[in-house]
Amino acid sequence: MNEPAPRKPLSRLDESLLTGLPPFSRLERRQIRTILDQGTVRRYDAGIAVFDEGAPAQRFFMLLDGHIRVVRVTPTGEQVTALHIPSGELFGIAPALGRDTYPATAITASESLALSWPVRLWQEFVTRYDGFATETYKTVGKRVGEMNTRIVEMATQHVEQRIANAVLRLANQNGRQTDEGIEIDFPITRQDLSELTGTTLHTVSRMLSAWEKDGIVKSRRKRIILCDPHRLVVISEAHPTR
Amino acid sequence: MNEPAPRKPLSRLDESLLTGLPPFSRLERRQIRTILDQGTVRRYDAGIAVFDEGAPAQRFFMLLDGHIRVVRVTPTGEQVTALHIPSGELFGIAPALGRDTYPATAITASESLALSWPVRLWQEFVTRYDGFATETYKTVGKRVGEMNTRIVEMATQHVEQRIANAVLRLANQNGRQTDEGIEIDFPITRQDLSELTGTTLHTVSRMLSAWEKDGIVKSRRKRIILCDPHRLVVISEAHPTR
């Protein structure tokens, strides 16, 4: 992160942390207190695995601050990013999918803060707290939709369009307006982008260079700023050969 | 289908239709009777859309017989198959994902028989029937896993490996042992396979021809028989360049 995030007292969390967030928005202060007291907060450095693919799902998580990349590793060791999780969302919700192991690895893209609970509380949350089930399944639905879109993109679009789409999506979810344009407000490398689009870091680099030459983006190390999102949209839609 | 499927009396269904199926396996005969009476059966010809992407989700379905392809259509009209649904599974379960429209189109791959209920019953099923929620979320979890795998494959594997994987998966889910080998027991065209693997029907055709020359598969029109599944597995794993 750029500025040091305002540090929350880790000992006892404020109820306001959760009140705004969809899965908990219909709950009363007292209920949220209970939920907070049952959970554990932890800070994670950037680039740390919060949990690993295949590991027994012992806890589920709410990302309070930072960004998570959900990654799968192939038998031969290359990584593919399946999803990006912005702060304010649940993750590692294996129990919602009837699973007892995590289906993928969660890696912090930036320094992050997450609250977590043991899975045995899942059933309790679902039955006891109004709106929790509904909202979490909306989240699942949204992610299924995203994955679906990724599949369609990978199947039909060219690399340039896929990269454009990925950048646009990231900017939409995690964009921050600056005087130069919209900046993706967490560190992202060419390698990350290539894992997100199923290509190589070389190709991504070339692409960004070309776009920068055309004034569509600016990019420093680990940072991307969109100067002309509209042109990117055009690229992402253009020339669908197949 | 090859032989005309044994025709069920459409008027009043037998409880045994559902007793074996996971979402209903823990229920009593009386409960299943109620569930059956609340639903509607319908037969669909091959190649028919059961519901369309984006349409309001008015019903959810249980596939009793046949096969469904879950398809998304791109803005430019090409189709991508996201999932295959074998008989005995729920589909069109938008309500489980907190959605009120269908996220994709469901097309019958062969003549099919499906039972369906209005979505307003979903909540009732989930709360009233033991195991229904758990089992349906397992189904969702399984499908998320499959989609994830597809993404990884599309991102890292070559066309030949993707086709091999697709064929193997179909054979696993819907294989039937014959004297020539394992036959995929529903009609599938080169075009279908190409939509499943994100390639062209030409490339699929070439691939199958090559495999047939090597004695790995036999293929008639709309039919594929695996003579040597093991060699296919080798192909699907081999030479992961990136």
Added chain:
DNA sequence: GCGATAGTTTGCGCCAGCACAACGTAATTG
């Protein structure tokens, strides 16, 4: 301030897989 490390850029050659195109063949219809 100086390596060391992690991230980025760029050039070059090559080939998997696509576009295009034409033809062959099995099923279907009346």
Added chain:
DNA sequence: CAATTACGTTGTGCTGGCGCAAACTATCGC
């Protein structure tokens, strides 16, 4: 059994994007 339609095969040429390689540059730890 024509005629028609749907599905499958195969050839040719071309190119997007990858592999490989090498150099460059921020950033960090000491």
